[in-house]
Amino acid sequence: MLIDIRRDVFPMREVFTISRGSRSETQVLTVTVTEDGVSGQGECVPYPRYGESLASVEAQIASVPAGITRAALQSALPPGAARNALDCALWDLEAKRTGRPVWQLAGLAEPGPELCAYTLSLDTPEAMQEAARRHAQRPLLKIKLGTPDDMPRLEAVRAGAPKARIIVDANEGWTAEVYAELAPHLRRLGVALVEQPLPSGLDEVLIGMDRPVPVCADESCHDRASLPGLAGKYDMINIKLDKTGGLTEALALRQEAQQQGYGIMVGCMIGSSLAMAPAVLVAQGAAVTDLDGPLLLAEDRAVPLRYDEHGVHPPAPALWG
Numbered sequence: 349m350l351i352d353i354r355r356d357v358f359p360m361r362e363v364f365t366i367s368r369g370s371r372s373e374t375q376v377l378t379v380t381v382t383e384d385g386v387s388g389q390g391e392c393v394p395y396p397r398y399g400e401s402l403a404s405v406e407a408q409i410a411s412v413p414a415g416i417t418r419a420a421l422q423s424a425l426p427p428g429a430a431r432n433a434l435d436c437a438l439w440d441l442e443a444k445r446t447g448r449p450v451w452q453l454a455g456l457a458e459p460g461p462e463l464c465a466y467t468l469s470l471d472t473p474e475a476m477q478e479a480a481r482r483h484a485q486r487p488l489l490k491i492k493l494g495t496p497d498d499m500p501r502l503e504a505v506r507a508g509a510p511k512a513r514i515i516v517d518a519n520e521g522w523t524a525e526v527y528a529e530l531a532p533h534l535r536r537l538g539v540a541l542v543e544q545p546l547p548s549g550l551d552e553v554l555i556g557m558d559r560p561v562p563v564c565a566d567e568s569c570h571d572r573a574s575l576p577g578l579a580g581k582y583d584m585i586n587i588k589l590d591k592t593g594g595l596t597e598a599l600a601l602r603q604e605a606q607q608q609g610y611g612i613m614v615g616c617m618i619g620s621s622l623a624m625a626p627a628v629l630v631a632q633g634a635a636v637t638d639l640d641g642p643l644l645l646a647e648d649r650a651v652p653l654r655y656d657e658h659g660v661h662p663p664a665p666a667l668w669g
Contacts, residue, residue, distance in 0.1 A: 349381060349382065349383040349414045349415045349416075350381070350382045350383075350414065351379065351380070351381055351409065351410075351412065351414060351434070352379070352380040352381075352382070353377055353378075353379055353406050353409050353410065354377070354378045354379075354380070355375065355376075355377060355378075355402060356375070356376050356377075356378050356391075356620070357373055357374070357375050357376075358373060358374050358376065358619075358620055358645045358646070358647055358648070359372065359373045359645070359646045359647060360372055360373055360374065360618070360644055360645055360646060361644060361645065361646050363469075364467075364469045364618065364644060365469040365470040365471060365492065366469065366470055366492045366494065366517075366519045367470060367492070367493070367494025367495060367518065367519040367520070367521035368397065368519060368521075370469075371618070374393065374617075374618040374619060374641075374645070375393075375394075375402060376391050376392065376393050376619050376620065376623065377391065377392050377393075377394065377402060377405055377406065377409070377429070377433055378390075378391050378433075378622065379391070379392070379409060379433040379434055379437045380437065381434070381437040381438060381440075381441050382441075383441060383445075384445075386441060386444050386445050387441065387444065388437045388438060388439070388440030388441025388442070388443070388444055389436075389437050389440055389622060389668060390432065390433040390434060390435065390436030390437035390438075390439075390440065390594075390622070390626075390668075391433055391436070391619055391620060391622040391623040392405065392429035392430065392432045392433035392589075392590055392619075392623070393429060393590055393617035393618065393619045393623060394429045395429065395590060395617060397567065398428060398429075398591075400428060400429050405428070405429045405430045405433075408425055408428075408430035408431075409430045409433065409434060412424055412425065412434060416434075417438075418435060418438045418439065418442075418596060421434055421435055421438065421594075421596075422435075422593075422596060422597065425593065426593065427570050427571045427573075427591060427592055427593035427597060428590070428591070428593055429590045430593075431593035431594050431597075432589045432590050432592070432593050432594045433594075434594070435593065435594025435595055435596050435597075436589065436594055436595055436625075436626045436668070439453070439454075439594075439595055439596075439626065439669065440668050440669055443665070443669050449665070449669055450595070450626070450629065450668075450669035451629055451662075451669070454595075454599060454629070456599075456629060456632070457632070459628060459629055459632050459662040460632070460661075460662070461656075461658040461659040461660060461661045461662070462628065462631045462632065462634065462637040462639075462659045462660055463487055463488060463637060463658070463659040464488070464637050464638070464639055464640055464655065464659045464660040465488045465489065465490040465515060465636065465637065465638040465640055466483055466486045466488065466489055466490065466640050466643060467489075467490045467491075467492065467517075467638070467640055467644065468480060468483070468489060468490070468491045468492065468505065469492050470492040470493065470494065470495070470501075471501075473500040473501045473503070473504035474504065476491065476501050476504050476505050476508070477504035477505060477507055477508040478508065479508070480504070480505040480506075480507075480508030480509040480512070481508040481509065483509065483512075484508060484509035484510070484511065484512055486509075486512060487512065487513060488512065488513045488514075488515065488636070489505070489509055489512045489513070489514050489515070490514075490515045490516075490517055490638055490640075491505050491514060491515075491516055491517070492517055492519065493516055493517065493518050493519075493521065493522075494517075494518040494519045494520070494521020494522060495521060496522075496523075496526050498518075498522075498526075498530065499529075499530060499533065502516070502530070502533065502534075502537055502539075503537070506537045506538065513538070513540050514537070514538060514539050514540060515539065515540050515541050515542075515543065515636060515638075516534065516539050516541070516542045516543065517542075517543040517544065517566070518542065518543065518544060518545045518546075519543075519544060519566075519567075520544050520545075520546065520547040520548060520567055522545045522546060523546070524546060524553045524557070527542075527545040527546060527557070528557065528558075531557075531558060531559070531560050531561075532558075532560060534560060534561045535560040535561055539561050540561065540562075540636075541561055541562040541563070541564050541583075541584060541613070541636065542561055542562075542563055542564070543563075543564040543566050543586060543613070544564065544565060544566040544567050544568065544586075545563065547567075548567040548568040549568075551568055551581050552581070554580075554581040554582070555580040555581055556580075559583065562583035562584050562611060563581070563582050563583055563584070564582060564583070564584035564585065564586050564611075564613050564636075565578050565581070565582040565584070565585045565586065566586040566588075566615065568581070568582070569582070569585040569586065569587075569591070570591040570592065571591070571592050571593065571597050571601055572597070572600060572601050572604050575601075575604060575605060575608060575610075578610070582610070583610065583611060584610055584611035584612065584613055584635065584636075585601075585605050585610050585611075585612065585613065586613040586614070586615045586638075587601055587602060587605075587612065587613070587614050587615070587627075587630055588614075588615045588616060588617065588627075589616075589623070589626060589627050589630070590616075590617050590623075594626075595626040595627075595629065595630065598626075598627070598630045599629075599630060602630055611635045611636075612633075612634040612635055612636075613634060613635060613636040613637075613638060614627055614630050614631035614634045614636070614637050614638065614639065615638040615639070616638065616639050616640075616641045617641065618641045618644055618645075619641045619642075620641065620642055620645065620648050620649050620652075621642045621648050621649045621651075621652040621653040621663070621667060622649050622667060622668055623641060624639045624641055624642060624653055624660065625653060625662075625663035625667055625668035625669060626668065626669065627639050628653070628660055628661075628662050628663065629662070629669075631660075637659065637660065639660050640660075642655070643655060649667060651664055651666040651667040652667070653667065
């Protein structure tokens with residue numbers, strides 16, 4: 349078995365801003381696993397928030413012995429971007445070798461399209477209202493917030509897209525005081541959920557706080573080991589393969605979280621269609637699907653995912669799985 353690691357850069361359609369900063373491109377690692385002339389691919393997006401860099405993730409992937417199985421990989425690497433790319437590449441390799449789609453190999457029902465959120469980046473209220481107006485026909489808008497002055501932004505987006513369903517992502521940017529002040533207005537403005545309002549590690553104050561709309565854990569939830577620490581704080585979890593360390597753990601996390609009564613959101617880092625493809629399987633039946641990374645890019649993979657009025661469709665075999 350040969351493991352190849354390649355750095356790829358995808359320019360974005362426009363500068364994308366969250367509470368932690370801005371970017372005009374996304375840098376990803378593409379991993380190709382080849383055995384007996386058959387290849388499988390996976391993609392990951394190293395995330396500095398979790399102590400990852402392109403170099404550190406490359407080193408993790410390079411440390412894995414050739415010929416590793418998907419089962420052995422789960423303990424060989426910790427949850428994170430490196431394990432994600434390898435895990436998804438091994439799933440793809442097995443699909444290519446057997447001629448069976450990953451959904452069958454995983455014992456899942458045949459997937460279909462899922463309605464997908466479209467993200468508006470953090471900006472001035474005026475700019476966010478204009479962006480909301482341009483995308484008002486979309487059924488679900490996700491807006492990036494995370495400052496002490498977000499109320500005008502919320503009002504502006506609702507004015508720009510009066511009929512759209514809205515979800516809010518604070519990216520750990522609020523304090524308990526800011527969240528408490530905004531919370532009553534979330535329901536008034538028709539917000540469906542708020543994602544990670546407080547910093548991970550400082551979210552104990554959510555216990556007992558009024559939650560007029562569901563609160564979703566993102567940075568506070570990585571894999572199944574995160575679940576005990578979420579009790580009483582969150583109503584939903586956001587599953588991202590770059591956090592879980594691949595499709596294998598993502599499917600297990602979804603099952604256990606549902607058994608514990610959490611609603612499911614499936615999200616992404618900003619990556620190409622190759623990164624989103626396995627997540628489409630996890631998103632089947634989810635309360636919220638947020639796999640719009642490719643829609644934010646100026647360029648994508650040669651065989652991209654299909655997005656239309658029905659949402660994001662499962663990948664073609666030429667892309668993944």
